[in-house]
Amino acid sequence: MEGLNHFPEALRESARLVVKTRESRLTALRRGESYPSLSLSDRRAWLEEFHPDYRADSCRPLTLGPNQGDLVPCELADLLESWPRHAVSRHFALSRRSHSAAEGDPSALAPFSKQVKADLHTDVLVIGGGGAGTTAAIAAAEAGAKVLIVTKLRHGDSNTIMAEGGMQVADQEADSPVQHYLDTMGGGHFINDPDLVESLVSDGPRVLRWLEELGMLFDKYPTGRMKVRHGGGTSRRRLHASGDVTGLELMRVLRDHAESFANIRVLPFHPAVELLTDDNGRAVGAVLEHLVAGDRLPTIQVVHARAVVLATGGFGRLHFKKFPTSNHYGALADGLVLAYRAGVPLRDLRYCQYHPTGIVYPDRKIGLLLTEKFRGWGAQLLNYHGEEFVFGLEPRDVTSAAIIRECTEMGNGITTPSGRVGVWLDIPLIDLLHGRGTIEREFPGRFREFIGKGIDLRVAPVLTYPTLHYQNGGIAIQSDGGTDMPGLYAAGEVTGGVHGDNRLMGNALLEILVFGLRAGRSAARFAQNNGEGSNPGVSHLESFMEALHEKAAGQHRTSPRLLPSYGKSGLPA
Amino acid sequence: MAGPKVATITIAFDGTEYTVSAGRTILVALEEAGLRFVRGVGCRGGVCGACTVLYRMRDAHPLVAGLMCQDEAKHGMEILSLPYIPQKKAVHRMELPPENSPEYQVLSLYPEVNNCVMCGECSRLCPVGIDVMGYVGMIKRGDLRSAAQQSFTCVQCQACVLRCPSSISQPNAALAARRFHGRYREAPAEHLAKALEKVESGHYRSLFRKVRRLSGVEFQALYQRREREPDDAPPGTWLPEDRSLI
Known part of the structure; x- marks a missing residue:
């Protein structure tokens, strides 16, 4: 035929x-x-x-940390219960020995209290160069902050760029943010954070207008009216698209706009591998690993910042249960690992999309x-x-x-x-x-x-x-993008609460914009109101490693994993 | 792993030969052969342009551009990876200088499009099948709408830039063309402006309060009662029976 x-x-x-x-x-x-x-x-x-x-066999309870007892996919649980990367351990002279065992030996505790010299300084450090991170950087830069984006691959390499179908915004006559709220809560099985969902749907028209002004192209009728279609679980047609390359068009425009700010700097191939905290438990920067440093450059770079935005995206490349994934090469849950080690709570991670x-x-x-x-x-x-x-x-x-x-x-x-x-x-x-x-x-x-x-x-x-497509849950945030840790903000796929247990199509592109802008603005404000941290370091690893030693001493996994390893086994069969 | 025997082929990557399984993309074939990429791999779905390569088939003369995640590895391919291609990028905002049209503004940012000698090498190279030389001509003529349409699926791999005798940065000129067209030549969405006004006037505040006060059972009943807008009602015409939430 x-x-x-x-x-x-x-x-x-x-x-x-x-x-x-x-x-x-x-x-x-x-x-x-x-x-x-x-x-x-x-x-x-x-x-x-x-x-x-x-x-039942797809998940296991976490054995340590703020979400101890919560069920998450087994592969993710393993990653969250792993040691810091070797380069980090070497740089900070971390010891895997239990500190209770080393009592009386003050040298075992010394590394954690060691003050860490900075290679780079910035007001707002944005970790992740996808849609959420770039939006946060733009918002912070507009608020006058000096911004550094650090990203594992190139600026724009992300799940955002791969989004095809579109973005939900309630802008039609038959629609309203309240109707959008209802659809989103139902799609997420009613466990979404109502404050976050109200923020998401209410900011929709404003961000769509913003994108129109930035010159992003949408499917339109000649009159200027947006063409809208249904997505799964919607009661109104509110999916706005740019052909079937909506994310590509969005990322091209966001990146281009970000490049027009003199106060945004981008550092590619420098993934963050740990957060830096200070004596008051505030996030004050991050430890980076230079992936293409070679032998003559330092692998580890330390950034001091007055506020930090985590926007590292999702985890599809962990290939849970050997599922293939639609995600980009770097989607390996780095941000969840960093935050969890620093004691920041996560939520809604049992069910992936x-x-x-x-x-x-x-x-x-x-x-x-x-x-x-x-x-x-x-x-x-x-x-x-x-x-x-x-x-x-x-x-x-x-x-x-x-x-x-x-x-x-x-x-x-x-x-x-x-x-x-x-x-x-x-x-x-x-x-x-x-x-x-x-x-x-x-x-x-x-x-x-x-x-x-x-x-x-x-x-x-x-x-x-x-x-395997999307990480429904993640770092728990509030409406301003703030987390449980002062100075630490988060936006996009790395966060949880917006989508409950199941995201509706078109709410991810909306989320990265709404919460990217909110997190970027909040981080800039925090940076203006707070000075440098006192004694920046990795002391938060102390209690984490002690718990790890107690619960999982026998294993030698390290994380974040940064990139998948496909070698001989190839993609999962 | 037991399975049907896979035929093998030989390809060369950055000058080294590898024997790989047939029927794989270049990327998967090289990963299976033991290479691990940091640079030169991005989305693995053909939209980010990170895995741009130039290749030639042994026994053939043309140099071809491709994406490692999309193109199938063929016996006798000689592949050069191009993870980064430096090129001109005009830094600009979307405001127009007085008396500049959007069309003139794009030309002022990328005047070198006027030097196009129409050799067609860019269109021949484009791994996603865009008529690059075509849209360069459209930008020259001030036809931003056509240029935006023609360049719309560009993944910014920059392969076209490589062999341009006039040193034009085509993908960046196209990006400017799309943005200035979108901002100034597409009609703005009036219904969106109205929706935005309604949100900013605080119209929905009390409605949200009301809905969020409902018990779990009441809220789920409200969800179940939703009317679904027909798929093909003419735009902006259909209204639900129950208008209490809009």
């Missing part, structure tokens, strides 16, 4: 069934019929049975996304027989659970030659529903990418399966 020739025989038979049922599905859609959505109790039942993180439609075939695109915007425009999820099995715009966790259910319990998945299983995303339906040229116009990034590899999205469905 035309357009399906790139599929191996194992997939082609089922792809033909998709084509066969398309006409009747189209007719039903035109009559306004859609697959029924689940009740709250049915949602709960499907999640508990099929969502990967509702299984699996994006329902990660690519399964072709193999070399495994784990990458097909944006939810495809479903917003009418693309359906179909099983082996070309039949629908779930309303495609349930909240993400529910849709993912439904796909896993269809492939396991129902046995209606499609298996690829390399042994992976998935369901179809019937993209060609979009052109039939909205007219020829819609796919090309609305999804220019994916369309060009696929056609370049011989796959025509206008005629061929794509095989998909849930992929």
Whole structure:
């Protein structure tokens, strides 16, 4: 059949069934019929049975620190209960010996109280150069602060740049921030922090206006009205997009704007590996590791700052339960490790977000996304027989659970030659529903990418399966971006509370802007009102390492891990 | 790991030959061969431009640009990594100097676009299939709308810059073109201005207070009762039956 020739025989038979049922599905859609959505109790039942993180063996309780006893994914728990990196231990002469055992030996305690000389000074230190960090830097710089952005890779290398589908803002006549609040709380299973959600939705129109003034391009009608679509779990159409490269367009503009500030400096390839605290338990800087220093430059750099913003993003590259991920190379939970060691509490980390439609075939695109915007425009999820099995715009966790259910319990998945299983995303339906040229116009990034590899999205469905996508929880923050530690602010994916247990599509790009601006402003204010810290150092590691010695003495893991190691094992099978 | 035997091919990276599995992207093939990247890898999804490379097939003369995370490794590839390409970046804000049009402003920031000799090398090299020379011409002619559309999926890998005989920084000129077009030539969203006014007037404050005072059961019932806006109602026309939350 035309357009399906790139599929191996194992997939082609089922792809033909998709084509066969398309006409009747189209007719039903035109009559306004859609697959029924689940009740709250049915949602709960499907999640508990099929969502990967509702299984008991996926998590374990933390054995130390402010969240002791809380369940988090096992791989994350291991990372949070690891020793500082070797370069840090060497630089600060940290000893893994228990201090209780070393009582009477004052030299064992000495390193922690050692004053640390600074290589760099700044007012506001922003850790992370993605969307949240860059926004925070802009806000702090506008408030007059001297800002240093330190980032593990290059400025802009982040999950932000990979966001495809869009950003939720309540700006239409039928909509309101209160309606947006309701959708967001329900999507997060009602455990979100209400103050944070109210801030998120209320600042929406203001940040969208700001982006318009910065010259960011949005999908618009000629009148200037924004084109909006539904996302999973929304009751109003409020998803604003820039084609299917919304994050790329956002990051290009934010980075360009940040570069116009003389008081913002960027230090790439310098990830933060520990926070610095002072005698009063305030965050006063960070320890950086220079990833490409070579032999003649110091690996460790110490930054003294009057306020710190953590914006290190998420953790997809930890590949929980060997799931593939849609995340960028550096998404390894660095910020969670730094904060937790310093005694800053985290929240809502048990349930990760699996994006329902990660690519399964072709193999070399495994784990990458097909944006939810495809479903917003009418693309359906179909099983082996070309039949629908779930309303495609349930909240993400529910849709993912439904796909896993269809492939396991129902046995209606499609298996690829390399042994992976998935369901179809019937993209060609979009052109039939909205007219020829819609796919090309609305999804220019994916369309060009696929056609370049011989796959025509206008005629061929794509095989998909849930992929590890987003860190729902993280560092607990308040509405001003502040954390439990004075001088420490946080914004973006590294934080928790905004999304509860499950983020809605389009709320992440909104979050990095709203809380990036809030955290940056607050940090600049804090820096103005407070002088240099007294005795900056890593004394907070003392109690952490003592607890670690007691609870997990036998293991030798170090963290943060900074980058994944793919070597011979390759991506998870 | 047991499995079907994978064919192997030979590729050269920065001058060293590696035998790798066939059917992988360049990036995964090299990682499987034991290389570990710090520079030269970013999103791994084809949108950040960090893994730009130039390569030539042995036995062929053209030099091709690619992205390691997107392009399949082929037997006989000779690959040069280009993690960083220095080039001109005009520092500017979005305000226009008096009497400058947005079109003229972009040309003033990047006057070297006028030196384009139309060799077409940039368009040939572009790993994401953009007609770079086309949009340079559009910027020259002051057609920012077309330039914005044509350059829209640019991942700023900067490969086009490398072989430009006129030393144009095409991706940065395109970025300026898109931003000045977006700011000055796209109609502003009036409904957004109204929504913003309504939020800033404090209109929703009492409504939030009311909703947040509801018990858990009442709030969940309110959530379940939500009316879903039809997918294809003409923009800005549909209104819910219950308008108490808007």
